[in-house]
Amino acid sequence: MGVVSSKTSLANRHSTPTAAGFHRSWYPVCLASDLAAGAPLGRDFLGTRVVAYRDPASKAVVQSAWCPHLGADLSVGQIVEGRLRCPYHHWSFDPSGACAHIPTGDKIPTAARIFTYPSEEAWGLVWAFNGERPDFDVPRIPGADPSTIVYEAHERGAVPYDTWVAVSNGVDFQHLHTLHGLPAASMPEQLEVAGGGIEFRVESPYHLQHGRITGTNSFAQHLRLNGKDLFMLFSGTPIEEGSSRAHFVVGVPNGEDDRLPEVRAMVDRLTAEDAPVLRTIRFRRGLLTASDRHLARYFKYVEEFPCFLPPER
Numbered sequence: 001m002g003v004v005s006s007k008t009s010l011a012n013r014h015s016t017p018t019a020a021g022f023h024r025s026w027y028p029v030c031l032a033s034d035l036a037a038g039a040p041l042g043r044d045f046l047g048t049r050v051v052a053y054r055d056p057a058s059k060a061v062v063q064s065a066w067c068p069h070l071g072a073d074l075s076v077g078q079i080v081e082g083r084l085r086c087p088y089h090h091w092s093f094d095p096s097g098a099c100a101h102i103p104t105g106d107k108i109p110t111a112a113r114i115f116t117y118p119s120e121e122a123w124g125l126v127w128a129f130n131g132e133r134p135d136f137d138v139p140r141i142p143g144a145d146p147s148t149i150v151y152e153a154h155e156r157g158a159v160p161y162d163t164w165v166a167v168s169n170g171v172d173f174q175h176l177h178t179l180h181g182l183p184a185a186s187m188p189e190q191l192e193v194a195g196g197g198i199e200f201r202v203e204s205p206y207h208l209q210h211g212r213i214t215g216t217n218s219f220a221q222h223l224r225l226n227g228k229d230l231f232m233l234f235s236g237t238p239i240e241e242g243s244s245r246a247h248f249v250v251g252v253p254n255g256e257d258d259r260l261p262e263v264r265a266m267v268d269r270l271t272a273e274d275a276p277v278l279r280t281i282r283f284r285r286g287l288l289t290a291s292d293r294h295l296a297r298y299f300k301y302v303e304e305f306p307c308f309l310p311p312e313r
């Protein structure tokens with residue numbers, strides 16, 4: 001059923017095993033606000049291309065963008081009567097991916113379908129799961145649900161690294177001190193690895209950090225600093241091996257909207273400090289020492305993460 005383990009060792013390598021496909025995870029496709037009714041949107045995605053649009057009930061649909069007839073890009077087609085119509089010879093595909101109409105009246109080949117990714121809308125983003133069915137839920141932000149915080153989503157554009165390398169930041173507690181200049185970092189005793197994610201919690205009289213990695217491309221955290229709560233989520237979408245598109249969400253408790261710019265400025269600062277390293281790193285699982293034990297656990301988790309390659313793409 002298309003499930004292949006990545007299993008390849010991360011030693012001395014800096015790329016994802018695309019021969020087996022990309023990890024079975026939830027990936028942001030676009031901002032929810034970018035998806036207008038009646039207008040398909042194309043995105044380069046996981047080594048291929050997808051088209052996203054809203055069905056008649058306004059639910060986001062994400063499908064392979066290549067027409068099975070001659071390979072036209074369906075994202076430059078039209079939405080007609082709730083179906084995606086190819087710009088070339090007007091074959092139409094329904095939200096399940098089946099070809100529903102060919103204008104000539106020719107018999108519709110049974111193989112005339114496009115792969116349909118499970119999709120969800122959450123945190124102001126449209127997400128697609130790389131698999132036939134999701135293995136776990138869309139990323140959560142610890143300590144928050146969409147009704148208890150105000151949040152805004154942003155897309156940062158293309159970056160020259162793999163998503164799982166960027167996400168390793170979330171459990172690299174040393175770099176919070178050395179690169180970001182935060183007070184000597186507190187490390188959680190252990191990481192909890194379950195349900196398609198990794199979670200940890202660190203608390204002191206002065207702060208709280210509750211972090212969660214979902215899949216290999218999203219890191220979210222609830223921070224309490226100086227008695228104030230803030231929430232952030234970073235998520236990357238591979239474009240192809242070695243490059244990805246970055247998205248982030250910032251949030252504060254309901255009623256504290258005026259603090260959003262301050263949280264956004266903090267995210268911008270952390271991102272700017274990480275950028276020179278992430279943009280130039282030739283990642284390898286090198287010489288890990290005792291303080292790297294959580295990173296080592298994360299790398300093992302990535303090595304074992306299952307991959308998927310859609311059948312029609």
Ligand code: FES
Nearest residue numbers: 067069070086089
């Ligand atoms: S290429 Fe799409 S209908 Fe011909």
Ligand SMILES: [Fe+2]
Nearest residue numbers: 169175270274
């Ligand atoms: Fe960082």
